Amino acid sequence: MKMRNLALSVAVATAGLSSALVSTTAFAQAKEQFFPSLVYRTGAYAPNGVPFANGMADYMKLVNARGGINGVMTLLEECETGYATDRGVECYERLKGKNGGATVFQPLSTGITFALTEKAPIDKIPLITAGYGRSESADGGIFKWNFPLAGTYWVAADTIVQDIGKQVGGMDKLKGKKIALVYHDSPFGKEPIPLLQERAAMHGFTLSLLPVTHPGVEQKATWLQIRRDRPDYVINWGWGVMNSTLLKEAQATGYPRENIYGVWWAGAEPDVKDVGMGAKGYKSVMMQHGAELNSDVVKEVLSKVHGKGQGTGPKEEVGQVLYMRGLTAAMFAVEGVRAAQERFGKGKVVTGEQARWGYENLNLTQAKLDALGFKGVMRPISTSCKDHMGASWARIHTWDGSKFVWSSDWLQGDEQIINPMVKAAADKYAAEKKLTRRTPADCQS
Amino acid sequence: MFYRENGQFKTSYRADQQIFAIAQDRWAILALIAFAFIGVPFLVDEYMYRAILIPFLILALAAIGVNILVGYCGQISLGSGAFMAVGAYAAYNTYIRIDGMPLIVALLSGGFFATLVGMFFGIPSLRVKGLYLAVATLAAQFFCDWAFLRVGWFTNNTSSGSVSVSNLQVLGWTINTPVEKYLFCLGFLVVFALLAKNLVRSAIGREWMAIRDMDVAAAVIGIRPMYAKLSAFAVSSFIIGVAGGLWGFVHLGSWEPAAFSIDRSFQLLFMVIIGGMGSIMGSFFGAAFIVVLPIFLNQVLPVIGHMLGMEISTAFVSHAEFMIFGALIVWFLIVEPHGLAKLWSIGKQKLRLWPFPH
Numbered sequence: 185m186k187m188r189n190l191a192l193s194v195a196v197a198t199a200g201l202s203s204a205l206v207s208t209t210a211f212a213q214a215k216e217q218f219f220p221s222l223v224y225r226t227g228a229y230a231p232n233g234v235p236f237a238n239g240m241a242d243y244m245k246l247v248n249a250r251g252g253i254n255g256v257m258t259l260l261e262e263c264e265t266g267y268a269t270d271r272g273v274e275c276y277e278r279l280k281g282k283n284g285g286a287t288v289f290q291p292l293s294t295g296i297t298f299a300l301t302e303k304a305p306i307d308k309i310p311l312i313t314a315g316y317g318r319s320e321s322a323d324g325g326i327f328k329w330n331f332p333l334a335g336t337y338w339v340a341a342d343t344i345v346q347d348i349g350k351q352v353g354g355m356d357k358l359k360g361k362k363i364a365l366v367y368h369d370s371p372f373g374k375e376p377i378p379l380l381q382e383r384a385a386m387h388g389f390t391l392s393l394l395p396v397t398h399p400g401v402e403q404k405a406t407w408l409q410i411r412r413d414r415p416d417y418v419i420n421w422g423w424g425v426m427n428s429t430l431l432k433e434a435q436a437t438g439y440p441r442e443n444i445y446g447v448w449w450a451g452a453e454p455d456v457k458d459v460g461m462g463a464k465g466y467k468s469v470m471m472q473h474g475a476e477l478n479s480d481v482v483k484e485v486l487s488k489v490h491g492k493g494q495g496t497g498p499k500e501e502v503g504q505v506l507y508m509r510g511l512t513a514a515m516f517a518v519e520g521v522r523a524a525q526e527r528f529g530k531g532k533v534v535t536g537e538q539a540r541w542g543y544e545n546l547n548l549t550q551a552k553l554d555a556l557g558f559k560g561v562m563r564p565i566s567t568s569c570k571d572h573m574g575a576s577w578a579r580i581h582t583w584d585g586s587k588f589v590w591s592s593d594w595l596q597g598d599e600q601i602i603n604p605m606v607k608a609a610a611d612k613y614a615a616e617k618k619l620t621r622r623t624p625a626d627c628q629s
Numbered sequence: 630m631f632y633r634e635n636g637q638f639k640t641s642y643r644a645d646q647q648i649f650a651i652a653q654d655r656w657a658i659l660a661l662i663a664f665a666f667i668g669v670p671f672l673v674d675e676y677m678y679r680a681i682l683i684p685f686l687i688l689a690l691a692a693i694g695v696n697i698l699v700g701y702c703g704q705i706s707l708g709s710g711a712f713m714a715v716g717a718y719a720a721y722n723t724y725i726r727i728d729g730m731p732l733i734v735a736l737l738s739g740g741f742f743a744t745l746v747g748m749f750f751g752i753p754s755l756r757v758k759g760l761y762l763a764v765a766t767l768a769a770q771f772f773c774d775w776a777f778l779r780v781g782w783f784t785n786n787t788s789s790g791s792v793s794v795s796n797l798q799v800l801g802w803t804i805n806t807p808v809e810k811y812l813f814c815l816g817f818l819v820v821f822a823l824l825a826k827n828l829v830r831s832a833i834g835r836e837w838m839a840i841r842d843m844d845v846a847a848a849v850i851g852i853r854p855m856y857a858k859l860s861a862f863a864v865s866s867f868i869i870g871v872a873g874g875l876w877g878f879v880h881l882g883s884w885e886p887a888a889f890s891i892d893r894s895f896q897l898l899f900m901v902i903i904g905g906m907g908s909i910m911g912s913f914f915g916a917a918f919i920v921v922l923p924i925f926l927n928q929v930l931p932v933i934g935h936m937l938g939m940e941i942s943t944a945f946v947s948h949a950e951f952m953i954f955g956a957l958i959v960w961f962l963i964v965e966p967h968g969l970a971k972l973w974s975i976g977k978q979k980l981r982l983w984p985f986p987h
Contacts, residue, residue, distance in 0.1 A: 225944035237943075262943040264927070269888055270684070273881065274924060277679040295885050298791045302882040306805070318789065369778055371789035371885050378788045395778070398887065609788070616725070617795050 216259040217252075217533050219244060219517055220279035220286045222296065227266040228399035229424040231454045232506055236292065237262065238497035239510025242489050243518070245496075246481075249488040253522050255531045259283055265296060272296030273303075280307055287539045288312050288517050294372035297330075304329040309536040310543055312520075314513045315340075315448060315471040319375055320609035322573040324544065325621045327610065331543045331572045333516050334565055335471040337447065338605065339597035341376035341419075343578040344445045344469050345383045346595050348417050359388035362413060366406055366430060367421035369395040376421060376447070378609075382601060400426020407433045420446040427455035435462040445469065445580075452505035456583045464585040470505070473512060473561045474581045475588050477503035481511065481557030505588070508561070515556065516565075520546055544569055563594065569627035576602070632980040648826055665815055670808045678807035685920045686814040687875045692900040692912035693825050694868030699898065700906035701829055702861035703841030704754050705762055708747075708769030709869055710893035714886060715773060716743040716870025717877035718783050721792055724878075725785060732799050736817075736874040743870020744863045746773075751862030755855055758844075770891050777886040793883030810879050817875060821868055826909045828864065837861050838907070869897075903961055905970025914969035922957070926950045 223237035224230060244258040252258065261282065263275035272291060280286045288310045291297045297317040304311050305328060312331045313321070319338040321330035348363070349355040365380060367373030377393065384391040392413060394406045400422055410418065418439065420430050427450045434441055442465035446455070451468020453475070476482055482503040489495050490502060501507050524534045524542030534542070547566045553559065565574035576597035581588040614621065632653050639645045649655045673682065695709050720739030724730050750769040754762050777783050777790075784792050797804040804813050828834050836857040839847035848854055877884045896919055904915020930949055934941035965972050979986070 223943060225942070226947040230944075234944075264943045264947040266947065269881065269884065274680040274684075277676045278928075281674075281676065294789070295791065295887060298789070298793065298883045298885070299881050302793055302795060370887060371791040374789045398890075616793075 215256055215533060216283065217256050217287055217521055218259045218261070218283035218285065219514070220275075220282070220289060221260055221262045222265050222272055222275050222290065222292055223262050224265050224267045224292070225262075226264060227268075229267050232424050232449070232452060233267070233292070234497065235452070235454070235501050235504060235506035236510035236513075238501060239507035239512075240290075240514040241496040241510075242485050242502070242507075243481075243511045243514035245489045245494055246485050247514075247518050249492075253518055254525055256521075256525075256533055258518065265293065267293050267295075269293070269295040269299050273299050276300055276303065280309055284533065285309075285536055287521060287534070287536055288543070290314070290513055290517065291317070294318070294375065295370065298371060301327070301330060307536070308540070310520075310540040312513065312516055312543065314516055315509070316372070318371075319379075320606050320613060322571065323606050323610035324567075324569050324572040325610070326614045326619060327572065328622060328626075329540060331516075331520075331567070333543070333546070333567070333572075333574050334512070334562075335576050335578060335597070336573060337372075337375035338379040338602050339573075339576040339578060340447050340469050340471065341379045342383070342597040342602060343580075343595040344419055344447075345380070345387075346598070347467075347469070347580050347592055348445070349387075350592070352416075355387055361389040361417070362392065362415040363389050363417045363419060364392045364394055364410060364413065364415035365419045365421060366394045366396060366403075366410075368400055368423050368426055369397050372423065372449075373421045376419075378605060379602070380419075382605065386601075396422070396426060396430075399424060401429050403429055403433050407437050407439075410439060411437050416443065418444045420444055420450050422446065422450045422455075426450075428458050431456065431459040431463045431466060435459065441465040442467070448505075448509075448578075451581065451583075451588070453588075454506070461585045463583050466583045467580050467591060468583075468588075469578050470581055471578050472563060472575070473505075473508050473558075474579065474590065475503060475505045476508050476561050479503065479557060479561045480559055481515075481561070482508075484557050485511070512558075512562065515558070516543075516546070519548060519552075519556075523547070543567065544572070546574060548574075569622065632977070632983070634981070646830075648830070662819060666812065670812070675807050678811050680924060681921060682811055683807070683814055683880050685916055686811070686818050687872050687880055688897070688900065688920055689913050689916035690814075690818050690821055690875065691869050691872035691897055692904065692916045693822060693909060694865045694872060695897045696901045696904075696906070696909065696912045697825060697829065697837070697868065698861050698865035699901050700908065700911070701834060701841060702837040702858065702865075704751070704858060704861060705759060705898075706766040706865075707763050707891070707894045707898065708750055708766035708773075709897040710889045710891060711750075711770040711773035712743045712747050712866045712869040713873030713876060713893060714777055714889035715746045715866075716740055716873030717884065717889065718777055718792075719743065719870070720874035720878065721794060722783065722785070724794060732797055732804075732878075736871055736878065739874035740867040740870035743866045743873065747862045747866020747869070748859055751859055751866075754858045754862065767891075770894055774886055774890065789885075791883060791885040792877075794878050795882065797878060804879065814875055814879055817871065821871070822909060825864075825868065829909065833857070833860060841907075899958065903958060903968055905968030905973075908968070908970035910973060911968050911970030914973065918969065923950050923954060926953055 221240050224233035225237060241260055244260045247258050263279055265272040265275055286309050290312045291300050294317060297313050300311055310329050312333055314333045315335050317332050319336040321327040321332050322336055349358055380391050396403055396406055422430055434444060441463055444466050446468035448470050456463040485502055490499050520542035521534055521539050523546055524538045528534055528538045544567055548564055550564050553562050563577045567574040578595050579590055580592035582591040634651045637652055698704050698706050716739035719742035720735045723738045724735040750766055753765040757765060784790050804810055836852045839852050840854060840857045844854055881888060900915030900919050903918050905911025927946055927950055930946045931941045
């Protein structure tokens with residue numbers, strides 16, 4: 185009996201698998217540009233992962249509603265990573281060859297970015313890590329396939345220090361101040377450390393590093409230390425549940441929330457809404473956009489996608505911080521393809537390799553952004569062979585107890601500090617991997 | 630009818646001591662290995678290699694290591710992920726710090742350092758048993774997580790704590806494509822599985838099993854518990870360490886300590902429990918079950934939903950995957966607590982009597 189059950193279940197499973205293979209091959213069609221989407225709608229970081237994934241999916245639908253990329257429709261397929269590196273790698277392998285080949289991958293996790301950075305050059309698929317990933321990959325001379333568009337963690341850290349400098353009345357006043365970095369103990373959390381150390385050496389403030397282990401709810405010891413050291417400012421490099429925990433601990437400790445700065449992954453609605461008024465005054469750096477409920481593109485999504493009943497996720501979420509991040513990430517992916525079409529033929533489906541050229545020659549002028557509905561949301565971005573980041577603008581926004589409001593002007597990452605660090609780190613990577621810098625001829629290709 | 634040993638006479642001790650007593654088994658295994666080396670590279674696509682076969686091979690190797698400790702020697706360990714991490718980071722450090730280090734030597738050195746760490750954390754096993762030992766080995770897990778996150782030297786002072794290797798080659802054979810990676814891992818697995826199988830059949834293997842079945846009785850008949858337990862920890866950690874090195878070097882290429890978190894330890898323990906404690910074959914079954922099933926469900930559920938006319942969201946697939954997976958584990962443990970390997974051997978027994986059972 186046992187054996188029969190087993191045999192039966194094996195038979196059912198085989199039938200399922202073969203039908204899966206048949207149906208996926210039957211879908212293959214021309215004139216569709218395939219955008220795989222690595223998401224995490226489950227696991228410890230789901231509350232933040234879901235709005236991002238929804239924004240990405242909605243923008244792709246909006247592009248189709250607008251008539252595609254010069255007539256080429258977008259095709260999105262999600263794969264759940266749960267923020268785990270090995271699952272991310274599996275998703276990448278599963279999706280990269282599907283539907284005529286992946287255009288671009290957006291790993292949405294620093295760990296997965298590290299793993300895919302090794303694979304992308306072999307498979308010739310570009311990676312967009314808009315506002316995250318590894319900071320040294322801004323150097324296009326070494327990282328041919330990585331595009332940390334619109335900013336890296338080093339830009340974020342740098343702009344935070346600049347804003348703190350403004351708060352204390354000038355960068356020279358930073359001398360003798362104490363700044364604590366409370367960070368998620370993963371590659372993501374460790375990214376800003378080199379830059380902050382560089383800035384600390386420059387301005388003479390002391391930097392204390394306080395790691396918090398995954399998923400970030402265990403912060404009692406950290407806050408004991410903060411209570412003892414009384415740092416003037418706390419920088420929160422957190423993600424997911426860690427952020428609201430941090431704000432609650434700050435409230436319990438009586439640490440002024442006005443003196444806490446978050447990275448942009450720590451400045452969205454899910455992070456603060458549970459704390460409500462307790463988080464009032466909490467600041468967070470935003471890579472270009474923030475919550476953009478009144479922007480043109482959000483109105484367009486509401487009318488053309490949600491209005492037709494095709495929206496992904498709840499309507500109230502449209503335009504919130506993480507939703508916008510997913511939306512802009514999708515916009516970068518699409519605009520790169522549009523740029524590639526300019527060179528390789530309008531209205532054609534471009535390959536990953538051609539799309540890479542598009543991302544490297546992206547020129548989103550203010551006029552183009554305005555036409556896409558991003559007026560007031562973003563500043564122009566233009567990439568080149570050397571610079572895969574394109575722009576390093578950021579703003580600080582503050583939680584007023586019910587919504588985020590802008591509390592700073594546009595800030596720009598200091599090239600004098602960041603560029604040499606990027607170059608040094610990229611050269612170190614190249615030496616480890618025995619890579620050589622790309623030649624000018626390679627830049628043209 | 631086809632599967633029985635009538636007429637197969639053993640005329641020497643050598644013949645009597647073969648791993649597979651029945652000629653059909655021998656041929657089947659040889660054919661399977663030949664197929665794995667020669668046939669598979671012609672048949673499967675890249676996704677199959679990278680997402681299923683390579684992780685399967687490496688985790689099967691790690692499961693063999695865990696099985697030696699947990700299944701054969703009865704020392705429950707939750708530190709397997711840590712030993713994998715030690716293997717991966719030790720191999721990484723020997724590989725990048727010593728110029729011209731051959732890849733295989735680097736991987737074996739990872740195993741060597743895992744052995745040292747494993748034996749160190751095995752010392753409590755001389756005093757405590759069962760659940761208490763599981764907690765003691767958990768300390769290994771937390772300690773290694775801590776060490777690889779905090780001590781910059783292990784990660785070559787990379788700012789993010791993530792390390793990577795590339796340009797793998799063995800004697801001029803570059804290991805780049807999925808086929809090459811697959812064959813490389815397969816080679817390791819075949820050699821180690823054979824060694825492990827012979828080890829558990831030998832005197833030392835019998836000592837382990839005696840300790841597992843009743844340590845006091847084993848001590849009375851002259852087995853030294855310290856030697857037996859520590860040697861089990863050593864052999865097991867060595868194999869797990871090599872598997873860890875392969876996981877980092879060949880499968881991920883770039884990794885962070887989270888790749889060897891406590892989840893990995895649990896995963897390996899489940900493989901041994903589901904596959905079959907005290908069975909080398911069981912390690913393969915367990916690894917296949919744990920690696921393939923979630924991916925399989927992940928791909929099949931949306932298709933089933935599609936056939937039923939439902940749009941199944943990514944989140945639902947993921948939740949359903951956990952539920953079905955958990956239910957299947959419970960079901961297996963109730964139906965066959967000795968794991969898939971026991972089912973396999975029951976099947977073989979029945980086949981030997983088929984079609985005239987008595």
